[in-house]
Each structure stands twice: as C-alpha cells, then as structure tokens.
Amino acid sequence: MAVNLPPVADLLPVAGVRVGTSCAGVKQTVRDDLVVMTFAPGTRVAGVFTQSAFKAAPVIVCQRRLDGVAPRAFVINSGNANAATGERGVEDAERCCTRVAERLSVPRESVLPFSTGVIGVRLPVEKLERGIDAAVQRLADDWTPATRAIMTTDTGPKAVSRRVTIDGVDVHVTGMAKGAGMIKPDMATMLAYVATDAAVDPGCLDRMIRDSNASGFSRISIDGDTSTNDSFMLVATGAKNVAIRSTRDRGYRALKRAIGEVATELAQRIVRDGEGATKFVTVTVSGARSSREALAVAYTIAESPLVKTAMFASDPNWGRFCMAIGRAGVVGLDPARVSLHLDRVCVADSGMIAPSYTEAQGAEVMARDEFCVRVDLGRGRAEETVWTCDFSYDYVKINAEYRT
Amino acid sequence: MAVNLPPVADLLPVAGVRVGTSCAGVKQTVRDDLVVMTFAPGTRVAGVFTQSAFKAAPVIVCQRRLDGVAPRAFVINSGNANAATGERGVEDAERCCTRVAERLSVPRESVLPFSTGVIGVRLPVEKLERGIDAAVQRLADDWTPATRAIMTTDTGPKAVSRRVTIDGVDVHVTGMAKGAGMIKPDMATMLAYVATDAAVDPGCLDRMIRDSNASGFSRISIDGDTSTNDSFMLVATGAKNVAIRSTRDRGYRALKRAIGEVATELAQRIVRDGEGATKFVTVTVSGARSSREALAVAYTIAESPLVKTAMFASDPNWGRFCMAIGRAGVVGLDPARVSLHLDRVCVADSGMIAPSYTEAQGAEVMARDEFCVRVDLGRGRAEETVWTCDFSYDYVKINAEYRT
Numbered sequence A, B: 001m002a003v004n005l006p007p008v009a010d011l012l013p014v015a016g017v018r019v020g021t022s023c024a025g026v027k028q029t030v031r032d033d034l035v036v037m038t039f040a041p042g043t044r045v046a047g048v049f050t051q052s053a054f055k056a057a058p059v060i061v062c063q064r065r066l067d068g069v070a071p072r073a074f075v076i077n078s079g080n081a082n083a084a085t086g087e088r089g090v091e092d093a094e095r096c097c098t099r100v101a102e103r104l105s106v107p108r109e110s111v112l113p114f115s116t117g118v119i120g121v122r123l124p125v126e127k128l129e130r131g132i133d134a135a136v137q138r139l140a141d142d143w144t145p146a147t148r149a150i151m152t153t154d155t156g157p158k159a160v161s162r163r164v165t166i167d168g169v170d171v172h173v174t175g176m177a178k179g180a181g182m183i184k185p186d187m188a189t190m191l192a193y194v195a196t197d198a199a200v201d202p203g204c205l206d207r208m209i210r211d212s213n214a215s216g217f218s219r220i221s222i223d224g225d226t227s228t229n230d231s232f233m234l235v236a237t238g239a240k241n242v243a244i245r246s247t248r249d250r251g252y253r254a255l256k257r258a259i260g261e262v263a264t265e266l267a268q269r270i271v272r273d274g275e276g277a278t279k280f281v282t283v284t285v286s287g288a289r290s291s292r293e294a295l296a297v298a299y300t301i302a303e304s305p306l307v308k309t310a311m312f313a314s315d316p317n318w319g320r321f322c323m324a325i326g327r328a329g330v331v332g333l334d335p336a337r338v339s340l341h342l343d344r345v346c347v348a349d350s351g352m353i354a355p356s357y358t359e360a361q362g363a364e365v366m367a368r369d370e371f372c373v374r375v376d377l378g379r380g381r382a383e384e385t386v387w388t389c390d391f392s393y394d395y396v397k398i399n400a401e402y403r404t
Helices: A057-065 A086-104 A125-137 A144-149 A202-215 A250-272 A291-303 A305-312 A318-326 A359-366 A393-400 B057-065 B086-104 B125-137 B144-149 B202-215 B250-272 B291-303 B305-312 B318-326 B359-366 B393-400
Strands: A017-022 A034-039 A044-049 A073-080 A111-118 A158-166 A169-178 A191-196 A231-236 A280-288 A339-342 A345-349 A370-376 A382-389 B017-022 B034-039 B044-049 B073-080 B111-118 B158-166 B169-178 B191-196 B231-236 B280-288 B339-342 B345-349 B370-376 B382-389
Touching: A017 A125, A017 A144, A034 A125, A034 A144, A044 A057, A044 A202, A057 A086, A057 A111, A057 A231, A073 A086, A073 A125, A073 A144, A086 A111, A086 A125, A144 A158, A158 A250, A169 A250, A191 A250, A202 A231, A202 A250, A250 A280, A250 A382, A280 A291, A291 A305, A291 A318, A291 A370, A291 A382, A305 A318, A305 A382, A305 B393, A318 A345, A318 A370, A339 A359, A345 A359, A393 B305, A393 B393, B017 B125, B017 B144, B034 B125, B034 B144, B044 B057, B044 B202, B057 B086, B057 B111, B057 B231, B073 B086, B073 B125, B073 B144, B086 B111, B086 B125, B144 B158, B158 B250, B169 B250, B191 B250, B202 B231, B202 B250, B250 B280, B250 B382, B280 B291, B291 B305, B291 B318, B291 B370, B291 B382, B305 B318, B305 B382, B318 B345, B318 B370, B339 B359, B345 B359
Parallel strands: A073 A111, A191 A231, A280 A370, B073 B111, B191 B231, B280 B370
Antiparallel strands: A017 A034, A034 A073, A044 A231, A158 A169, A169 A191, A280 A382, A339 A345, A339 A370, B017 B034, B034 B073, B044 B231, B158 B169, B169 B191, B280 B382, B339 B345, B339 B370
C-alpha cells in the first residue's frame, strides 16, 4: 500500500538514549505496543504538540511538565489514545509515569507520557504497568523494536539517522515517527521522536524544533484532519562531548540541518504511508504574495477530495485544480496569471489549457507513483511546498473498517 | 444511490415564465442538455454567485449584466462549464446570449448564461446555437423537462413548488436545482432557479435571495469543494396581480417563507443526491458564542473525511467527532463542557463518553439513512445547522471515473 516507503536501515544509536519495548496487550497481543525511552542526566527536551482544543490527556501532562524538571524518560503506548477521557485520563497517564519513575528511580515529573490509538476509551493501566516493567528490563541502544511498537494503522515503521561531525566528534541524530491518518499541519504526525547526543542549549533546541517542525511535519497533509495526540519531541542528551550554546556556534548549522533532514524525511514517510495512498505528491505553489497565501493554496489543493480522487485516477483534471485554487481564499487573484505544471509538463498557462498541452502528457505524469504539482499564482515571490497523497478506495475502506 | 430523494411531483407553472429544452449534444446525445427560460416584461431578477476566484465565463457575464437591463431570458447548458476558458469563454457565452436574443427579439444584455459540466474545455457554440433554436420552439409552462436537462452527475432531478395566497390571489413559487458534488457553502449548489409570479420590488427581492441562500444553499456541504459556476437566481415576474413593495407588506413574510422553503428543500435534495451518498446527516451545533463559531464546528464535522467515512460505516466513533470539534479553531473551548447526541442518544457529556451510553445505541442511530448529529459546546447561545452526507466508496468511484 505505501508509496516507496523505505525500509528502516542501520539506525545509529544515540549516546544517552536507551529504548525498551514490550507487549502490554492494549489492543492486541501479537506485537509490542509499549515503549520506554530513557535519557541520561542533563538531557534537554523540547516539544511541539497538537493545536486541537481536544488535547489528549498525555498531551496535557507533557505540556505541564515541560517547564519543570528535566525529562528522564518517555513512556509511549499504541492502541489507545487516552483522549477525550477527562480528568481520569490525566490520572491514568500519571499512573503510567509513576510506574516508570519507580522502576527507574527518577522523579515522576521527569517522565513524559504519549499515547496513540482509539479515542474516548480509558487506558488499561494495569496492563500498561506490567508492560512498563517488561520494557524497562529490555532497555538497550537499538531503536528498531520501538519503531514498530509505536505503529497503529501504519503499514511499516518510519525511522532514519544522520551523522554529522562537529569539532571532530561524530554526532548522531536518530528519529522515528508513526502516523498514517488524521494527519494535518499545525503539527502533522501523531508521534515523532528525534534525538541527538550533542548537548544543545534550550534556546538553540527550541529554534531547532520550531524550524524542523515548520519545514517537515507542518508541511504534510493526508486528510486535513488533526489528531488530539500529535507530539513531536526533540531530545539532546549531551552524552557526546559536543556543545551547541548559541546559534553562532560552529556546529549549530550542521546539527540543525541534520535534524531538519530527519524531520522532513520522517514527515514524507508518513505521507508515503498515508492511509490508502497510491501516490506521493509534492504540491509547490509559487508566485504568491506571502508564504501564508502560498500555503493556503497548496493545502487547498492537497486536501481537496476532488483533486485527491483525480490523483488516484491519474486524471490530469485541470478543472479540479482551478476549483481548488479558486476557493483557497486568495483575494484579488487574477486567473489569467495562473499556471499549472505537472512535473515538467505545462498544463495551463494564463489561466487556460496551454496550446501545446495534450491530455496524454498530463496522464503520463499522473500515472507515476510520485509527481509534482506546480502552481504559479503570478502575483508575488513567495513559494511553499507541501506533501500529500491521493484519496483511494482503500482510504474509505481503512477508515470505515477501523473499529469493526 | 440517492438518500430518499423525492420524485419531482406536480410542479406549479409560474405565470410569466416559459421553459424550453433541447438536446444540443454538448457531451452526449441521449437526453436534453440545454434550457431556455423566458420571462415576461417587467420581471425582476436577483442572483448570488460562487465566491471562487476562478469564476466561470457565464458567471462573469451574469454579474456584469445584473446591474443593467432587466433580464428577459436565461440560457443554461449542462455538459460543459465554460470555466477556465479565459476571454474566449466570455465570447462564447456572449454568442449564446446573442442567439437567444435574436430568436426572442430582446436585447442581448437581457439574456443571462449559465453552464455546468467539465471545466477547461471550450463551449461547442455551434451545437448550442442549434440547440437554442430548438429550445425556443418548445417554450411552454412546464418546468419538468428542464429539471432533467440541467443535470450532470445528479441521479435525479430536484424541483419543488409552493403555493401562497396573498390578498386573495394564488401566488406560485417553483424552483429547480442541480448539483451533486463540488458542493460547499459560500453558495452551495451549482445551479438553482426559483421563480414566483408575484411582483417584488428590488430591495425585497434582494433580501429574499440573501436570506433563502443563507438558510438553504449556504448550509450544505458534500465535499467542501466550491464550484467555479455556482449560481442561484431568484425571479419575480409580477404576472399575477400581487405586488410586494416593502418588507412591511402583508404578503412579504408569506412569500419569503415560501421561497425560503423552496430553497432549503432544493438544498437538502442536493445533499440527498450527493455523490456516493448513503446517509443524509443533519449537523446541529448549539451552545456556541456566535453563529460563526457554531458554523465553523458544524462544517468541520460535516467535511471531515474521518467523520464522513465513520458515517458511511455506521460507526459511532466519538473520537472522530472530538477530533473534528477540536480542530475547528474555537479558541478557549473547554472539552469538559462539550456534549454529543446522535438523534436522541447521548453519546458524550462533559467531554467524555456518557455513563449510560452503549456502542449499540450509537450504532443503531448511525445505521439509519437519516440522522442528526447534535453537538453542544456549552459556552454560549448560538446554534446553527448544516446538512451533509457520508463519504463512501462510490464517492471515490464517481470522482475517479468522472472523465474516464
């Protein structure tokens, strides 16, 4: 199902990070569904969370904690989102944190909880407590088992590493993510964790997470729906002898680039594994007056059911692109200045089908499993890119049968 | 496919309105695809059009004309939208108007054009000219053939009449509409025509069209996509001896109510015939701080692919409703005050599944072919209702195969 989703290969360990998994049996008992990640003392953590007004209990707990004690562990479960569970949901999340804290002998406030799965159902805390005990027993350097344990409707794990050399020291950046539906910007993925073994000061870490979120997770949309549980965590353990103290430090740009690459790669893999996806589509809008305007048009195209079904059908339906561009809310847009390319094929120019264009050209591009939709609005210099997938029978099937 | 779409029954003729159809063969030659409507001298017309920046050529022509000469005729074709066709599209629309004007001996500026169908393809004007000649030969009181000739992917015609007695005179209101996809507010239907034989002063007519649009066509969404061609026209011929000169006139409220009922009934029928629809769903949001806020939540629910696929599956998935409510952009929403009913079943209260609720209750409601989703935000007194349908395999099928 997924569109060229690369297998997880050769993940680099991150010094100061240990990962353990177990099968708590939250929803099924076939594979691991619980992860405990631990961090060396002195680790710094930054987080970005869903914009939903219906924040899940673990998100509420994480946001309360991030201003307090330095995090020493994450506890992550799949199969149940612990969302729309009210004050009890918060208590349940706290109980999981307490168990981790006891087993690791760290303060409860240093443990951050994350959940993904069904909404509105209470967490089976006893099962999770037993799972936590087992996962703590299995803490190791290898992230690979965890990349699978955080999956829900994902067809495969998503993880990637980068290595950068800073001041002669090998610094590792490794990230993993899950998410395949309910995916939309303002935080796009359900859960993503990126860690490095460099030491990074809080100001630099904040900037790195904001920028890598903006260029990665906030540039994807599968169905325009935003989860209650979205969380992206950036972890810097400082276990290697490299410190980034200011944005002017020599290593800042190199590390920021590596983290940005990992975030973008994870974001794209989430789209490649979009529910029912058969195409991976890059939508680039240029000639806009502002980044905001470019994004508005790009997202309207990326989220239009009529455009997405045309993508599924490999149908170069210029009318649907017009429709989406037209309803994106760009005030004063002059259709006579709008052009559309599918990869290198010019479909429309000056708001009309280009004289040179043939349907066969457009259909040939859209039959590819990856292609680019390029729209120029002809009214400014701003340009933005988002990634999306098509809308297939299987999207309906997956989401109509999710709980049945 | 359609959900309880009533057959068109006993349409009342509107004095001063004549309707003729023909098969111009725009896209196929099996059924009529061209309509000419003519209006008695003195007829007043008001119109509401798509908010798209990519307005189709006929919309551009209509909007130019509505401030000028009193309209004497409409020419409507299905099979080709004459949208994204640039200046030539405007010329093509003008040529159709010219032909109608010649045949009827009225000024060209008194003829308004409307098109619906494929976007980005030039209108076959010669075919339309021959079709116009034939339709003018067949002008009659009966709207019935026209209700079919304006259809595109519609599975059946949509038309309804109301009779009101004002000052002892029988006044008729008859309307027809087409539209089954690319349906979203800010004008919802592709094409809708409502006429009465009362005389209505321009100020009253404007108010009637604004109100009936707001409560009818602007309260529906099938896929959130807005057409380039949406047009809703309200016609008052004055052929009967009843005149509405001010909003204080005795007949004003009665006529406005009849027109509003016709508009709402047509709007709901468009949803009943939504592409691939298997459910007709009323979404009511109450307890909002403003009408705008209530509508934002109602539309987010009505347009969420995850909610719509759950509707298709008859799955009372509280999590997806939470998700949609949460992402609707209501600042400061307190989830602990939100409740959800499916018809009379209380699914959630205080932001959580209600203690009394069982999945079987919710599933029983959602298995109905018509049901109501009622959300209370618990923060104000505003309430709004929109109508929508579910998202089925057939929506994908219809839209993936539309041109192939």
